[in-house]
Amino acid sequence: MSLHSLLSVTIGVPNVPETAAYYTDFGLTPGEDGWFSTADAGRQLRLLPSPVRRLLELRVGADDADDLARAGDKARALQMISKMSLRVYFSNPDEETRQRMVVVLSQVTPSRDALSFLEALAYADPVGQGREIIDRLTVLASAAGPLVLAAVLMAAAAMAGSR
Numbered sequence: 001m002s003l004h005s006l007l008s009v010t011i012g013v014p015n016v017p018e019t020a021a022y023y024t025d026f027g028l029t030p031g032e033d034g035w036f037s038t039a040d041a042g043r044q045l046r047l048l049p050s051p052v053r054r055l056l057e058l059r060v061g062a063d064d065a066d067d068l069a070r071a072g073d074k075a076r077a078l079q080m081i082s083k084m085s086l087r088v089y090f091s092n093p094d095e096e097t098r099q100r101m102v103v104v105l106s107q108v109t110p111s112r113d114a115l116s117f118l119e120a121l122a123y124a125d126p127v128g129q130g131r132e133i134i135d136r137l138t139v140l141a142s143a144a145g146p147l148v149l150a151a152v153l154m155a156a157a158a159m160a161g162s163r
Contacts, residue, residue: 007059009041012050019047079107082116085123098125113140 011021021028028036028045036045048056081104093101101124109117113136121129 008046008057009055009059010048010057011048012052012054012056014047014049014051014053016049018045023047078105078114078116078120081105081108082120082123085120089123089126098128101125102129112136115140 011019014026016034020034020036023036024030025039028037031043034047035043037043046057050056059076080103085101085105102121105117105120105124106112111117118133118137122133126133
């Protein structure tokens with residue numbers, strides 16, 4: 001797994017000003033909203049009020065959505081790959097890239113009927129996956145009601161017309 005960098009740590013502390021002074025003396029630069037920066041890595045530490053000293057958030061960098069999925073954060077992986085799929089759509093990728101996106105999407109989705117999955121799939125490989133997307137949306141929309149079905153069918157027609 002390629003969890004390779006510490007992005008940030010958020011710590012809850014009972015006395016924020018006292019703790020902030022300590023980290024300032026230590027060499028970190030205070031910023032807005034409780035953030036502290038290092039000279040070489042930018043914002044990495046945030047202090048927030050808490051009744052007891054405790055870790056509130058730890059953010060670790062990953063190379064790609066596969067790494068996030070293997071780490072167990074499938075929702076974040078799906079969110080990440082969804083954003084990437086929009087970029088892929090507009091970059092006119094090769095077939096290998098499109099297929100890799102489809103494979104990763106299939107690995108991180110909780111359900112192939114999840115709208116976020118279908119949207120990302122439509123951007124990642126609209127031609128190759130178009131039939132599955134339209135079929136799934138039609139089933140989902142028919143269960144949701146006639147207005148939703150009409151909207152989905154119009155969207156499907158627009159996608160089909162853009163091929």
